[in-house]
Amino acid sequence: MIAIIDYGVGNLFSLSSSLSYLGLENTITRDPQQIEQADHIILPGVGAFADAYQKLEQTNLIDTIKQQTYNGKPLLGICLGMQLLFDKSYEYGEHKGLGLIHGEVCPIQDDLTQPLKVPHIGWNSLHFPKENPLFQYNKEGDYVYYVHSFYAKNCQEDTIATSEYDITITGAVNKGSVYGTQFHPEKSGEVGLKILRAFAEL
Template sequence: MIAIIDYGMGNLHSVRKAFERMGAETIISNHPNELKKVEKIVLPGVGSFGDAVQALRKYGLEEVIYQHIQEKKPFLGICLGMHILLEASQESEAVAGLGIIPGVVKKFEASSHLKVPHIGWNQINFRRLNCPLFKGVDDASSVYFCHSYFAQPKDNMVIAATTDYGIEFCSILWKDNIFATQFHPEKSQQVGLKIIENFVTL
């Protein structure tokens, strides 16, 4: 069973639909007791960093996520769900992140060459070829991004793939059982569905 955490940050149906298409049994939940029982957790999220972290804390889900990760169960963060794993974000400086991955979340600097938000299809360049999410996915595949902020982990070894948008930023994060994508796999057609399938079959 895969749980998609519902903490009031955006629509979860398209995420759920994509997982079900790839054969997963899913629940959408924000109940700690329910979430403690599942094998895998997906943390999506659209909105602002501060609101998201506060919503997680309000529902008592921070502990659930720590525990899930500590038990070495697979976890996937998507977009804002990736940012939350870090220590802090320029988006909401007063609110601390979960700090599971050392590092910070920064904003792209707009210029005449660089539009912010970064919206559209861009390539993922594999750094760590053995990442389980890459099975059957070609290096430099295009996926859909929609964000103004990006994660900057302290440890380069957790960066499984990067994407070039003015700078090379971390587009897939992987540390043991923790996975996170800056892009939206559920909106990335075949490539995205393949990545989801790889997570489902972990």
């Protein structure tokens, strides 16, 4: 069973539909007991970092999430859900994150050297600086779908995929049982389905 955390932020039903298409049992929940009983956890997210963290606090699930990852249960943060995994974000101020992966979330716009559009929206290819089981069914250059204005920095040690958008965008990270994708696997066609299937096998 895969528990998709419902804290009022995220494209939950698209994600649930993708998992169901793969034949993977899943539930959308904010029940700590269901999360504890699940084999895997997904933390989705769209919108603003501070608002999302506050909503996560209001569900009283932060301790549950952290404890499950400390116990070795696989957790996948998607888009804003991945950003929440980091120490802090500089999205409209400075805000603390879950601290499960070291690094910080910063504006793309501040680092661009070319006049590219922000948000970074659309399909971009993946590059893999190291092998990781999350991408066991994927190949170098596979395209995935991004929608974001902020990106993770100073996390090279835990970076397992990148994309180029004038600068190097952190596409995916992994530390222990904690994984994150800046892109949306559930919006990335067959490539994304392969990633979700690999996550379910971790």
